[in-house]
Amino acid sequence: MKQYEPRVVEEKRQSIWEKERLFHVTEDKTKEKYYLLEMFPYPSGKIHMGHVRNYSIGDVIARYKRMRGLNVLHPMGWDAFGMPAENAAIERGVHPATWTYENISYMRKQLKRLGLSYDWEREIATCDVEYYRWEQWMFLKMFEKGLAYRKSSPVNYCLKCQTVLANEQVEGGTCWRCGEQVIQKELTQWFFAIMRYADELYEYCDKLPGWPERVLNMQKNWIGKSYGVEVGFPMENGTSLTIFTTRPDTLYGVTFMVLAPEHPFAYELAKGTPYDKEVFSFIERAKAQDRSFRAEISTKKEGVFTGKYVINPLTGNRVPIYIGNFVLMEYGTGAIMSVPAHDQRDFEFAKTYGLPIIVTIMPDNVMLDPQTMAEAYEGDGIMVNSDHFNGAQNRGAIPKIIDYLEERKIGKGKINYRLRDWGISRQRYWGAPIPVIYCDDCGIVPVPYEDLPVVLPLNLEVKMVGKSPLSEYAEFYTVDCPICKKPAKRETDTMDTFVESSWYFLKYACPDYNEGSLDRKKVDYWMPVDQYIGGVEHAVLHLLYSRFFNRVLNELGFVGVREPFKNLLTQGMVIKDGAKMSKSKGNIVDPDYLIEKYGADTARLFCLFASPPEKDLDWSDQGVEGSYRFLQRVWRLITDRADELKDVEAVFESEKENEEYKQLTYKIHKTIKKVTDDIDRFHLNTAIASIMELVNTIYKFLEKERKEPEAIRLLKGAIENVITLLFPFVPHIAEELWEMLGKDVHIFETYWPEFKQEYTKEDKVTMVVEINGKLRDRYEVERDIDESRLKEIVYGLEKIKKHLEGKEIKKTIIIPNKLVNIVCA
Template identity: 50%
Template sequence: MEYPFSKIEPKWQKIWREKGIFHPEDFPSQPKYYVLSMFPYPSGILHCGHVSNYAISDAIARLKMMDGYAVLQPMGFDSFGMPAENYAIEHNSHPRITTEENIQAMHRQFDSLGFGLDWEREISTCRPDYYVWGQYLFKKLYEKGLVYRKKSWQNWCANCQTILANEQVVNGTCWRCHNPVTQKEQEQWFFRITAYAEELLDFSKVIDWPERVITMQKNWIGKSEGTLIDFPLEDGTDSIQVFTTRPDTVYGVTFMALPPEHPLVQKWLKEEPENRALKEFCERVINEDKISREAVDTIKEGMFSGRYCLNPLNGEKIQIWVTNYVVMDYGTGAVMAVPAHDERDFEFARKYGIPIKLVIQNPERTLNLETMENAYIEPGIMVNSAPFDGMYSEEAKIAISKFLEEKGYGKITSAYRLRDWCISRQRYWGNPIPIIYCPNCGIVLVPDEDLPVLLPDNVQVGKTTRNPLLSVPEWYNVKCPQCGADARRETDTMDTFVDSSWYYARYTDPHNDKRPFDPDKANFWLPVDQYIGGIEHACMHLLYARFICKFMRDLGWLKYDEPFLRLLTQGMVLKDGAKMSKSKGNVVDPNYIIDRYGADTLRVFLLFASPPDKDVEWSDEGIMGAFRFLNRIWRLIDENLDLIQKGAKIEPDYTQISTKMRNLIYSMHKTIKKWREDCLDRMQFNTAIAAVMEHLNNCLAIKEVNELSDNEQAVFAQACIVFPPLIYPFAPHIAEELWQKLGNEKLLHESGLPEYSERFLELDKITYVIQVNGKLRGKIEVDPDISEEELKKLALEVENVKRHISNQEIKKIIVIPGKMVSIAVGK
């Protein structure tokens, strides 16, 4: 008989909901534990790839509840942004309608899976009671000088019709639609995340983050120690500022390399509209992929600007070239090119016949410019760099930097690869930026009493070449709150990553209508003890959330430096070798599995198939295996219920039990020990489930249980009773049902973690006799849990057994468990 999952699961979901066991009170007496999964985009419904993520967090939450913690596991919806708007466009509807429909559908899915979520703390970023505080946060950032507006070249996705932050461009394509990204000059709003660059490099306050994620963030921030140097233009109108980590090579600069996006280049193009060749070159390069432009194997191209700058140390004229291999995303966007000591500059100079000047000599082998085939990039002795000639180049770096600083030509500093966060989006479905443009007052913040700036509903949704909010003049035409003049509201909306940069704090006080959250509540629950989400957010959401957390700390809202103490980056669910996604058409609907096998089956399969941080390959056979596993537990307890209940009332005398039952009690305690280590210490749920499966096999190996003595029935009952708590984190519905059938009144999370005793983890040795062709030839003592293969190997190594086998062929080896190894040999 299959266990009745279709009746059990709704029953326990209703009981949990009515008892409110997943809604912890504020400031509970127990120790707190905040477990959080990255909230989903409601741009469709959940598929099994999503379920894997939430199965992990729910297993952790239930374990911590069993361990006596007050557990907060909230859920909400990242419901603003391009995914939700694109979904509405595809379905010829309005984002507000489709988003709310999807939220309700996902609600039902979450509930049908039995996840222990605190729905009383639900948030949705597209609802005014949430996004009002996003606007308030924007204002606070602005007031602290961490928001500004400037015109610059930005990543433009023509398909999504919006600007993208650098972090949202993956291999030259849009992170959402994967279409090519081009460059577009536009005035945008920025968050000054670079103000926190140094602090964002400090990971000492996180307890357990994957080293891979830390490395990715450090590389993305990209700190370099070096010197800022000013190279004045020959005509004296301006200067080019350069950041270099090689000030020792400054005497060897023979040309300046500027990207087409550089402000000076754009200024020259406006001054010389007749220079069509340079204009066409710049337009072509600007729209090339930035990553490929910086690649080592990129074909270097450039055009001489016809202008010169001067070396501040010796007054030499330096050619200014516009190139394709320099971008604005590092340092100042300008490169002082030293061909003799940089491979890219060397290749470019040779191609275009630009002079090369040697300023560092190889101390072991004299370099000659006539015969050099590559740049010399190693340390060496300074030459052609008076007054620093003869100095070792590493010493010269310091000396020249100090000299530049003393003369006012430069400054010793650090540079970062990290750019400020462009948060403007030219889309409708996002949080309105609380800014008004007044002809008299300039940029004006929307007053607090006028927040939230509500997003209008009467917008024509669809593919468009301009911001949809421009079609609602009655919304964007307003009066200036300061002088009353006719003014205009900002029509850009905020990047959806702004919404997710602080949601973890709002969960602690989601219904507060006076401020974003009560600091006392936030500081009780935060930081998040365990955060779970995809590796793809390492340099987007996780970086932004850390930045905003530090800003909220500086405002006095939080007392913590980091939002997430521990981070688990879960693996993907693969089907047919590819990541499960709607775009690939390889998704599996969890409802299909739940209807046929139950939610517990799906949860067990996803947690058993691989470690949490590794990919899971979808397998129909794996689903059936998980279903059979749960059915075997069900039958073990259901078919022996009376005996187990009777045996549970007897205190066994362990000195009076057989070896077989001693092995069973050993199996139970060994399983509990491994389960606790795997679940609580390592979060390796797959091996914990495997241990439970092994113990199940040992219990099922006990045949004719009704013939056991009372003492043995007591041991058998103990071995069976542990199954509900052992499977509760993974299969909570069947666990609660079996726990109740066994006569327990408390729910499993109130009953504590299963305990083991060290005294039962040491077993007596078992003696095996060894026969060769039916005659006794030896004995060995082994551990009771030895494998059959290891037992055979040991038997064959006994000296007397070896003599009687001699050179004969081994025909067969038969093991009688706990008694004998029988070896048959012949010529």
């Protein structure tokens, strides 16, 4: 018997795969296509367990789909621009490009060592000029359409990373990458107009049945769609103050207005009034407050009276205007109407500043009295103090009130979004240059298409200074204006790296295409991605940006589909000792060590078996041992009798007279069915469990000496199935064993076993016998037994008779082939 040496087996199989270009695909119209994609990694140095897990899951699906005859595109590449490369440059004096490409080559080797079935001929790295030049090209197209624009606005800025961050990249006031507190800074930046797609991105969430509920929920939360109305409150100077509210049903209860300190009217109103000084100092104070501090719920709500009033257009009441630190300029109109009776914040503000409270919604059970109310009533009820809306249910009245406002031209129904446009400028070096030139005379001038790419210069030294390296490098930024030819300056900011990952899945379809950004024909053959697999941490970032970018490219005519990812699987994290595996926690397991010790097949098997893909995986060294043990057990099962089995013709079903043969036949077919169904619904852990069961059954079968030719043939059939079913999970050992049985590996690559329906159900079933829902006995009968015959048997059972003594049977419920429940008094 040959010892199981994973390393030898795996290196042998991998070199064959590589030599035969087994995973290379081309567009084949005669076959059904299947685009399987896993989120590409950032080349940080080495792969980690999260990658091993993600890519193992993907590889099972890729290999399984290939075996089922689909034309599978399974690519891999590198999200290669980004900050860590610059940090490495600063810390170790190595150029970001060198660092990145070295990491790529090491990590590529690691992924190959895992036996992942990628078409490496389609590999892309986003830091490659041939990649980002087309991104610059897309930027110019977006600029033409007004989808890329420049504006000055307060932006999130991380002092440690020395760059701007998009809203999506700020987590609880801290930087998503380094965890440093994010500050607000007024800067002129480039933005992508993702808000134009806010509604569609929101509404399409309901048209993505293949996405996890959780992710769609997160995207919806992020987009934050809310229905309401904009209402103009006339001011005494003749203009009007517009506010946004989702609660027009409380309009009759407005007792004051509040403006954001940044509101253009804020200072204007107080000017020249006795409140002038106080208002001015309040605004300055509020503006100086840190934004994340101001956004804290616990921060005290403060305000100041401007000395001016508006008229409530419904009641004619004169209502004072305040300025408050809790009103946000970015949301709605930067001004709110305040209804202290029905909004807790307004209530607290009113109490502090002694403002009146008017109740307009009355709950069913209590009478609200403004004098005694201890808090705002935010629930539903009957409208009161509301003129001709009195007596209406507030919820039902909202559309009618909006109609009423629109008829009188006081207000207009409006939908507001929380989503902001995507700020893409980064004051960093290691990214794709934004292809724009600034000319004193001509203004913002896009780089002409024929001048692309704007190449990121590699011959400069990267060191940590306050500014981006490019802004210090005259050779880069000194340029003549393409229009007037006078000296001008090139943009020195680079694009957010999330731009690269917003379209890489399209480039995989045509990696070598050079005549334009994308080869529409090939893109249309492969898109959409049939299955996308990656971590849930990108639920709003990458996945939302990609949905946006794909729409833009759809409108520009480069891709036929609107949504890029048909099905999404978000795999859980890898946990060890109760915490996410990470260098800082010191609880990492190095994939290299694991592969060295147990081999790639064991590493893959453990990751797949220990928990279902979407859940977190609890790392267990003993669990790895267990997976290794199982593979050795399979190895022995075949190698111990390979010679004996080699020339035997396998059968997958055997005569019904022999009970043991029959049982094994059933087990074979039931396992094929179970594994097929389980892979289809991503229950990879239970698929493996059922293969283990089949192996256990075969060992049981072998406890008796098997000499009859029929037994040997059936044994071979069972073993062949173990190997084919295992193949997507542990391809190296499976192929090796397959070959040992004298079989052709090439057939195997495209073969998935079929089960016979008749053998997935045994002809004898164990019926459960319950009395009043309590299990009392079990009994084996023929499948589909006649009901009256069954009752006769069941009533005659000793244990049942004992329990039924002296009781009257009221009815008997029979679930065919499962259970009998006798209901008695």
